[in-house]
Amino acid sequence: MGIVLFVGFAFAVIGLIHFYLWKRLVKDTTRPGKWRRVGALATLVLGLLVPATLIGTRLGVTALAWPGYLWIALMFYLLVVLALLEIPMLVTRIVLRNRATATVQAAEQAAAVKTENTSTLTEPPRDEPNGIDRRLLLARGAAIFAGLTATGITAYGTRTALSAPRIDRVQINLAKLPRSMDGFRIATVSDIHLGPLAGRAHAQRVVDVINRTQADLVAVVGDLVDGSVEELGAAAAPLRDIQSRHGAFFVTGNHEYYSGAEEWLAEVERLGIRTLRNQRQLITAPGGAIDLAGVNDVDGEGSSTGGPDIAGTLRDRDRSIPVVLLAHQPVQVHEAAEHGVDLQLSGHTHGGQMVPFNYLVRLEQPVIRGYAQFGDTQLYVTNGAGFWGPPVRVGAPPQVTLVELRTR
Structure with a gap:
């Protein structure tokens, strides 16, 4: 019973990690459509690769050992880097939201003044589309940074591990x-x-x-x-x-x-x-x-x-x-x-x-x-x-x- 609970907990953790990676690297960086579906499928395959590697190597099946264990390392460092980026990303999103709100308020005030002067109702301009683009750009920038950093660390670590003591x-x-x-x-x-x-x-x-x-x-x-x-x-x-x-x-x-x-x-x-x-x-x-x-x-x-x-x-x-x-x-x-x-x-x-x-x-x-x-x-x-x-x-x-x- 204890082993079953441990395995279940481990699988749940692996699933949550990959859900988080999908959220930050796929959902936040793409619009609904083909590429989001491709990213979701890739995340699912990589998520299944982890238990397949751990179980397979334990049973003497080594075909997945290299890709599986390298993905585990890359997954770990993606998780670490993205977690470290959470606070600065949150601060940046708040700043962008406040700026967008201030811009809309200024536009509304300007429209109100113009309405008083011309007695014509004018729809105030909205900055929401640009705000969405900025958030998408921010998410993509963070994903690229996390991907390059995690890949670099993993490559360095692999070279170190395979070198002579x-x-x-x-x-x-x-x-x-x-x-x-x-x-x-x-x-x-x-x-x-x-x-x-x-x-x-x-x-x-x-x-x-x-x-x-x-x-x-x-x-x-x-x-x-x-x-x-x-x-x-x-x-x-x-x-x-x-x-x-x-x-x-x-x-x-x-x-x-x-x-x-x-x-x-x-x-x-x-x-x-x-x-x-x-x-x-x-x-x-x-x-x-x-x-x-x-x-x-x-x-x-x-x-x-x-x-x-x-x-x-x-x-x-x-x-x-x-x-x-x-x-x-x-x-x-x-x-x-x-x-x-x-x-x-x-x-x-x-x-x-x-x-x-x-x-x-x-x-x-x-x-x-x-x-x-x-x-x-x-x-x-x-x-x-x-x-x-x-x-x-x-x-x-x-x-x-x-x-x-x-x-x-």
């Missing part, structure tokens, strides 16, 4: 870090999202960037895939080429649980990446060590892998050794802080992916991107290297974060 470097001090491990580097990558729009070439780009960091250790913190091993196994193959001194480690994200988590955990192990399923691995170096812990994503609750168990993962650990926790979602930092985690590395948020969507993400997660501290626990959230849904990133470029651990 940049390397984001950050230094984080750990009080317990042994001096022999000062400068230990962890290449952190999340949200690669191999799927219908991001295949083997995308995986290879990410691996190439990771290897350029020459990291001591690689942490893949969830949301590797959007599809089954059968569909995406070949696309994930380049991950076997990840290079680092102490190996690569993986924890699940929420999307693994939509794609067959157990199969993917086995596949990731086959590719030479160690999976941490509520487990801890001691990383040793001459003169010191760190505890690398990894927990399942919160969406694992009720699955065969189980949900996160930070308490169990950290039980009986040596508290003189710093612990770095790999947890997909930043929200897990609250429990991590309760159990004395020194540093948590997370992803999940995509840095918001498409500004201003980041403000909505902030309602769910305590941190959208970058560094934060919760008591004695430090948190770093990487933007992620891929994208989900629309192949668009605006204000949140794809990245691999090189975390350099330093002694205080």
Whole structure:
């Protein structure tokens, strides 16, 4: 019942958005006739394209993926730009209406004077047709501006999303870090999202960037895939080429649980990446060590892998050794802080992916991107290297974060 209500609500929202776009981009900019009917039909088709794309890609039908997801991004930015134009448009319409009223009143007064002088009834001139033309011109101008702006933003975001991730470097001090491990580097990558729009070439780009960091250790913190091993196994193959001194480690994200988590955990192990399923691995170096812990994503609750168990993962650990926790979602930092985690590395948020969507993400997660501290626990959230849904990133470029651990 809950799923039915959610789907119904989602369809209603999609319908309302497209009704608003039709109103502003079609009805307000055309007179009754052929072009208004064409615009209405186009709006209907695009409205149906959204659920067709979402449902189709979920069922493995990818034919509509590119046009559908690009339209979702363009739709989003059309909605944002048009919404921002509402107030200035309202003010302009009021000004035009007041001017038209003043003109009519002046004409009526002039006609009245002329009538008194000539004793002839004269119909005062009306400015209404010109007023209608001005309103139509205003609506068309706003529609053109919104269309060009949204298209430009979407094109820029697509280019950004499909480019190689940049390397984001950050230094984080750990009080317990042994001096022999000062400068230990962890290449952190999340949200690669191999799927219908991001295949083997995308995986290879990410691996190439990771290897350029020459990291001591690689942490893949969830949301590797959007599809089954059968569909995406070949696309994930380049991950076997990840290079680092102490190996690569993986924890699940929420999307693994939509794609067959157990199969993917086995596949990731086959590719030479160690999976941490509520487990801890001691990383040793001459003169010191760190505890690398990894927990399942919160969406694992009720699955065969189980949900996160930070308490169990950290039980009986040596508290003189710093612990770095790999947890997909930043929200897990609250429990991590309760159990004395020194540093948590997370992803999940995509840095918001498409500004201003980041403000909505902030309602769910305590941190959208970058560094934060919760008591004695430090948190770093990487933007992620891929994208989900629309192949668009605006204000949140794809990245691999090189975390350099330093002694205080």
